[in-house]
Amino acid sequence: MTTISTARPARTVSPSVRLARLWGGVVTALTVLLAAVWVFPLYWAAVTSLKADNDTIANPPTFWPRPLDFSSYTYILQNSPLVRWYLNSIFTSLAVTVFVLLLSMLCAYALSQIDFRGRRWLYWLLLVGFMIPFQASLIPLFILINKMGLVNNFAGLILPQLAAPLAVVIYKQFFDQIPPELGDAARIDGAGEWRVLFSIFLPLNWSITVALAIVTFIAAWNNFLWPFIVLNDPPKLTIPVGITQVQSAYGVAYAKTMATAVTAALPTALAYLIFQRRVTEGVMATAGLK
């Protein structure tokens, strides 16, 4: 005991430094408290979903479910097309992610590495499209999709989401940073453009590809407005649109509503918690900060 206390350097610390440390500790504690308050609604949703329905409205509220009640989850899985919507969301989000990355990568590679006619004009067109909000032309887009017979069809859901120039611009910026000598060396050895792209440029940009893939997937999974407009057939809905229907069907059954919300939130929340660093990279890239 005594040896420990004499070994502590704290004694020699001046009062002002000690005050600053105390102040720092207080600010840290407040920050952590604030973070806890910030996630509280998520915690509250999870706790509510694990209560029996009549416990959810108990006064005073219980902050820990006792006993844990999973019946809301089994109920919603059996009584709503939740699993179906899940599969729809997984399929369409994966398709959007794969095609967005592939199409943007190809387009960006040509823009960055091949000197073809109309290259400048095309890049200019992309930058203009960058500013055009698709929400403003929702009506003509719906009319077009309807004429193509793609309402209530996953192709109608997916195709407009591929028309985003953001990934092209991000890829182009990354390809521009690669010294052209690298590609030229491969071309002299007889490699075609496709080969150069997939075996040299893509591996060099693997980290941004993964980051973009995760961010694109989360965005596609969370997309609301377009699926809400183009899909009407209940078995065809995606998770974010589907659960808004369930909510009204349950009325005041809060445990079931929250169980639905928690289930729907799980994929993107887990993706973020597992790939935190990649998500951060992707967000930075899409904001133009990287």
Next chain:
Amino acid sequence: MLETVSKPGRLVSQEKQMQLRRRGITALLMVAPFLLIYLVFLIYPSLRVLQLSLTNADLTGQGQYVGLSNYARLLREPTFWTALLNTLYFILLTVIPNTLVGLGLALLVVRLKRLKGLVLACFFLPYVLPVSVVTNIWNWVLDSNFGIVNTLTHSTLAWFQDPVWAMPAVAFVTVWWTVGFNILLFIAGLQNIPPEIYEAAALDGASGFRLFRSITWPNLWPVTSLILLLQLIAQFKIFDQVYLLTSGGPFDKTLVLLLYSYREGFQQQHGGYASTIGVVLMVVILAASLLQVRVLNRGERA
């Protein structure tokens, strides 16, 4: 003599020309799939919306040319002005608070040594959730009878049905949902400020708020202006939260431009008139985007 020299030269140039042509064709093949989808699903609809706004089309796209009468009607329509003012009110309630809260939380998070990742995750997590999950959760938290907020404060306010509180409540939920994005950008900006500047200023005896005002704030301004403009553009397009939390009510108190366009187009089948609102929205957002490009370019040059 001359011929033998020029012959291999011509051969090379011919081969090179072939090669160039081949690369050109490859480039077209690479660009074509994206370009096709881009032209069909983004450029074409945004030109078509201009044309539709001059017609009385329904949702099938059929209609007669009516000139500028949709625009004239729009300007006389009180609901349009309500929607425009509500949108601006929503922007006022979100853009600046979201930026300031983001900055404040970033300053708090960035100074943490331990727990930094965990605390940041707490603030960022809502951002990756689907909007309908967010609205479901807040409908429950702010429920007038059994919501935890009203239970703890002994209030009976129906937040999303109250004419005064509906819009601020939607704005609050929006800030809660999206502030994580701003925190990330602010942290990136803060980490880009060289620590030597702080050390030099500390040697000169500056501390606390003085350091923030003279060093942090001016050095952070490019990021701050980026965030302000990204949000300005995003919030003009507000639809999801409003539709899910209030459906524009009570008494159109939360009716915003895109929701107005949706109602006219998809519920009333007034495709032409809804397109007119879309054009107004597009013009406003394009103006904000141009502003963004100018401000960002200025930031790069400086």
